[in-house]
Amino acid sequence: MSDTSATEIGLNAVIVAVTAETPRILTVRREAMTPPDASAVLGRWADSHYALPFGPFEPEQHRTLDLGLRSWVEEQTGVTLGYVEQLYTFADRHRDPRELAGGPRIVSIGYLALVHEAEAHGEGAAEWRTWYEFLPWEDWRKGRPPVIDAIIRPQLLHWASDAKNDSARLRREERVSINFGLDDAGWDSERVLERYELLYEAGLVAETERDFAVSRAHSSSAAAAHPISEQDDAPRREALEATGRPLELDHRRILATALGRIRGKLRYRPVVFELLPDSFTLLQLQRVVEALSGVVLHKQNFRRLVINNRLVEPTGAYDTQQRGRPAKLFRFRREVLRERPAPGVGVPALRMAG
C-alpha cells in the first residue's frame, strides 16, 4: 500500500437508555471546537456545545474496536456497556474543523450502545439528554409534529424550487416527498438519517450554518460549494431555532444513524429488552418501543403480538405500584432466539390515513 498521510481513528458512542417513556442519550460538554466566528451565526444555539462521548482508538492497547470503546466509555462516563453495535464509519473531508486548521484527517466510527434503565445515571461531565431534543421532527407519538408543517415543509419546498435546473428540482422534490411523506406517501420511521441529511443540505439545521462559517473562516474552496441559498432571511433563521439542538462536529448525523438503526432493528431482533429491567409489564415494554419508534401502538394488538410470538413469559408476579388493575409481570424469553429466525416487536408501517 502507498504511504498515506496521518489519519486518526476516533470512536463515538450513542449510548441510549429509556426512562419515563423518554429515550435519552448520554452527552458530554466540550470546550468549543467551533471557532467563535462560526458561533456568531448560531443564535439560540451559539453556546450549545454538546457532543457524543468520544475517544481515540488506541491500537496499541485494544485488541478490537469494541473493546477500545468500552474501555474509554467506562473511564469517561462510568457507564459499563452491555449491548454494543457498530453503526457506520465517517471520514468526509471537513467533518472536523481542526482538520482545516492543519490537523490530521480523522476517521470516526460510530457505535450504538443500549443500557438498562436502572443504569441511567450521569457522572462527571456526562449528562443524559432527551433524544428528540436533537431530532424533534422524529417524535410522532402526539401526532404529526407541528414543526414539520410550520417550518420544515415550506422551507424544504422553497429549497427545492431553488434548484439550478428542472431535473435537479425534480430530484429535490422527490427526496423531500420520500423522506417527509408530503403527498400520499406514509412516514417511514426508519429514514432518520436521510431526513437529517436533507435538512442539512437545505441549510435548515444549525450545523449547516456553522460548517459554512468554519469553511469561510479558512477561506477554503469548500466555501464556493456552499449548497444553500445565500439569502439570510427571517424564515430560515426561524427554522434554525426550530429544528433542534445541534451537536458538535457531525455528531447529530451519527445520532440520526443510530435512531434509524435502532428503529429498523426493533422489527426483527429483540433488542428492546436490552433497555428494560429483567421483569416488566407489557405496557412498560410497549412504552419503550413507542419511545424509540416515535409512534403510538394499539395496545391490545401489541400484547397479542409479543405473546403470540412467545417473546415473553409471565414471571408469576404482579406490578401493584400503578393506578389501575395490577399488571402481570413478564420476562424476556431468551429461547426465542433459538426457535424463530427473526423475532422482533414489529412496528407496523405508519400509514397516512391513521
Place this chain on the structure above:
Amino acid sequence: MSDTSATEIGLNAVIVAVTAETPRILTVRREAMTPPDASAVLGRWADSHYALPFGPFEPEQHRTLDLGLRSWVEEQTGVTLGYVEQLYTFADRHRDPRELAGGPRIVSIGYLALVHEAEAHGEGAAEWRTWYEFLPWEDWRKGRPPVIDAIIRPQLLHWASDAKNDSARLRREERVSINFGLDDAGWDSERVLERYELLYEAGLVAETERDFAVSRAHSSSAAAAHPISEQDDAPRREALEATGRPLELDHRRILATALGRIRGKLRYRPVVFELLPDSFTLLQLQRVVEALSGVVLHKQNFRRLVINNRLVEPTGAYDTQQRGRPAKLFRFRREVLRERPAPGVGVPALRMAG
C-alpha cells in the same frame, strides 16, 4: 486526542453481479501474504490466494471514503461502480499477518457494490468467481446442502461437546442450533456472518488453521489462545476441504457480512434492480432474487408480490428468446420509492417443514 501509533485505512469491496443465475464476486489474485510455513497446513487450498479488491484510503486525494473506493476500483479492475454501500469496519488485532511482522495496524472498511449483469467482465488481474464457492453451505436452492449434514453438523456438535465446562457447552450448542437450525428452528438466510464466525471459531474453515499457523510462526501470545481442539484428526482435515475456498486475511468474513446484508436488504429495499438490465422478465428477476437469497420461491406468488406492490411495470415489449410462451418485459418503477415506505421483494422466512 492522545497520540496513537500509525494506523492505515484500507478499503475492501465486495463487488457483486449475477449472471446465469449465479451470483459472482470480483476477486483479485495476490502474491502470498500468507507465509509459506502457514500455507503448508492448508492442503487443497495451499495455493489459493484470492482476495477481495482492496486499496488504501488516501485522505489527501479523496473527499469521502466512497469516492476513494470508486476511484481505485475503477483503476484496478476497470469496473465503474453504481450502487455502493458501506458494510462494516474491521480492526481486530492480528487480522493481518504483516502487522505481526511489525507493520502498522490496518483498519479496513468493507463495502458492498452491485453492478449490472452486462458489466460483468473481468480485466487485468480481476476475476469473477462464484459467490457460493466461498460459502457453500449458504446455497439452499437445490435443498439443504449436503455439506451441512455430512460435515458441518457433526463437527460443530463435536466442537460444542469439547467445551471446557457445562455452561460453555450449552452456549456453544445454542449458537450452533440458532445459526445452523439443527433442531426445530428454521434456516435464517440472513445469519451468514454468524455462521461463518462459528465455523471459524470451531476451526472448520481454512482461515483458522492459517491464522493459527501465522501466530505460531511469530510465537506470539495469540498462539496460546488458539480456540480449537488440538487434535489434527482426519475429519477436521476433511472439513477444511469441504467448507469452501478461503480468501486472504479476513476477506471471507467481509464476504459473509456482504451476503447477509444483501439478503436482509432485499426484503425492504428494491436493491435487486441494481443487478438487472433496464428491462427484464419476471423470471429473470425471480432468478436473481433466488440466487442471492439462496432459496427457491413459488413462481406465481412471486409475480403476485412484485406486481401487486407495483414494483415493476410492463414495457410493452416481449422476450422471444426463450423456450416457452414469450415473457412480458418489465422495468423497475422508480416511483415506488416515493409511494411506499419499505418496498422490497420479500423473501419469506424458510420454515423447516418445507
Place this chain on the structure above:
DNA sequence: ACATCAATGCTCATATTGAGCATTAAATAC
C-alpha cells in the same frame, strides 16, 4: 396435429394485521 416449455390467470385455505367492544380488578373520590 401434438408434445413440451414457460408465462400467466385464478382459487382457496390459512395466517397476520388493524380496530374496536366488553369485562375485570385494583385505586381513589364522594
Place this chain on the structure above:
DNA sequence: GTATTTAATGCTCAATATGAGCATTGATGT
C-alpha cells in the same frame, strides 16, 4: 360503602397477506 377512574385483559370481526396448487395460454420443435 358505593361510585368513579384507570388500566389490564379477553374476544370478535373485517381486511390483507401468504402459501399451495390447478388451469389456461402462446410460443417452439417434431
